[in-house]
Amino acid sequence: MNSNERDITLPQRSLRLTRRSFVAGAACAMAGLLVGCGSSSEPSKVAEIAPYVSPYDWAGLTRDGDKLEYFEDGELRSRWGIDVSEHQGNDIDWSAVADAGVQFSFARIGNRGATEGALSADEFFYQNAIRACEAGIEVSAYFFSQAVNEDEAREEAEFALANLRETEAAGATFVSVAYDHEPVEIDGARANGLSGDQLTANARVFCEVIAAAGYKPLLYGNQRDLLRLSPELREAYPVWLAEYGAESPTAPFDFVIWQYTNAGSVPGIPTDVDLNLWLEPQ
Structure with missing residues (x-):
C-alpha cells in the first residue's frame, strides 16, 4: 500500500x-x-462483449497515511473503518480509536472450525461490540463460515443471531452482518473443496436468515472467492471486497466496502488491523 x-x-x-x-x-x-x-x-x-465499468471514479481517492477517503465533486462520499476479532486482543482503547477518526467497525461474532466443524464465539466479540458502541462508533458484525451445506449455513446464521441478541441486550446495536467464507490452509479443512453452486447456496441461506431477523446481510471475500458466487447472489446482497496492495480496486463487479489492507495502524489498537473504506456514491 x-x-x-x-x-x-x-x-x-x-x-x-x-x-x-x-x-x-x-x-x-x-x-x-x-x-x-x-x-x-x-x-x-x-x-455482446462489453467490459465491466465501475460506478466509482477512482481518481477521487485520497490517501493520508493509512487512511483512505473517496470524493465525488469535492464532496466526501465514504466512511473509514476497521474490523476486529480476538486476534487484536483485549487491550483496544476504543475512545482513542474514535478520536483517530474511525467511523465504523465490524466485530467478528465467531467461526466454525475448519476441521471438526464446531461452532465457537469470538472471545472478545461481546466486549468489542459494546465498547465500540460506547465510543460512538457504528458497529456491524461478521461470521467466519466453514459450512459444507445449507443446513450448516443455517446453523451458523442462527448461532450468529443468538450472539447478536445477547450483545444487544447489553446495549449494543448492529447495522449489517457479513458472511465470510474463505479457504483455510490447514490439513483436513472440510470446506475447501466446495463447488461454486454449493458455496452460493450456503451464502444465500445465511443471508436469508439474517435478513429475516431484520439485519442487513453482506457478502465478504476477495475476488477469487466472490467470483465463485453466482452473479445473481452478488446482485442480491451488498459485497465487501478484500483486495490489498492496490492503488485502487480491480474487481470486475460492484461492491460497497473495500478492505484495502490487513496491516493497518490505528491509535488505540496495539496490533495490525484491517482497514476499510465504506463507499457512499450519490
Missing part, C-alpha cells in the same frame, strides 16, 4: 455521471466495427 498522501484532481460531474454508459457504449461501438471488418460467422457473440 502506498502510504504517501497525494493530491487528486477531481473530474467534472457531467463526465462522471455518464462514465459507465459512455465506456459501455464505446465498447459496443468497437465490437460493431470488429464485426464489420471481417467475415465472422458469429458476429452476435462479438457484439
Whole structure:
C-alpha cells in the first residue's frame, strides 16, 4: 500500500455521471466495427462483449497515511473503518480509536472450525461490540463460515443471531452482518473443496436468515472467492471486497466496502488491523 498522501484532481460531474454508459457504449461501438471488418460467422457473440465499468471514479481517492477517503465533486462520499476479532486482543482503547477518526467497525461474532466443524464465539466479540458502541462508533458484525451445506449455513446464521441478541441486550446495536467464507490452509479443512453452486447456496441461506431477523446481510471475500458466487447472489446482497496492495480496486463487479489492507495502524489498537473504506456514491 502506498502510504504517501497525494493530491487528486477531481473530474467534472457531467463526465462522471455518464462514465459507465459512455465506456459501455464505446465498447459496443468497437465490437460493431470488429464485426464489420471481417467475415465472422458469429458476429452476435462479438457484439455482446462489453467490459465491466465501475460506478466509482477512482481518481477521487485520497490517501493520508493509512487512511483512505473517496470524493465525488469535492464532496466526501465514504466512511473509514476497521474490523476486529480476538486476534487484536483485549487491550483496544476504543475512545482513542474514535478520536483517530474511525467511523465504523465490524466485530467478528465467531467461526466454525475448519476441521471438526464446531461452532465457537469470538472471545472478545461481546466486549468489542459494546465498547465500540460506547465510543460512538457504528458497529456491524461478521461470521467466519466453514459450512459444507445449507443446513450448516443455517446453523451458523442462527448461532450468529443468538450472539447478536445477547450483545444487544447489553446495549449494543448492529447495522449489517457479513458472511465470510474463505479457504483455510490447514490439513483436513472440510470446506475447501466446495463447488461454486454449493458455496452460493450456503451464502444465500445465511443471508436469508439474517435478513429475516431484520439485519442487513453482506457478502465478504476477495475476488477469487466472490467470483465463485453466482452473479445473481452478488446482485442480491451488498459485497465487501478484500483486495490489498492496490492503488485502487480491480474487481470486475460492484461492491460497497473495500478492505484495502490487513496491516493497518490505528491509535488505540496495539496490533495490525484491517482497514476499510465504506463507499457512499450519490
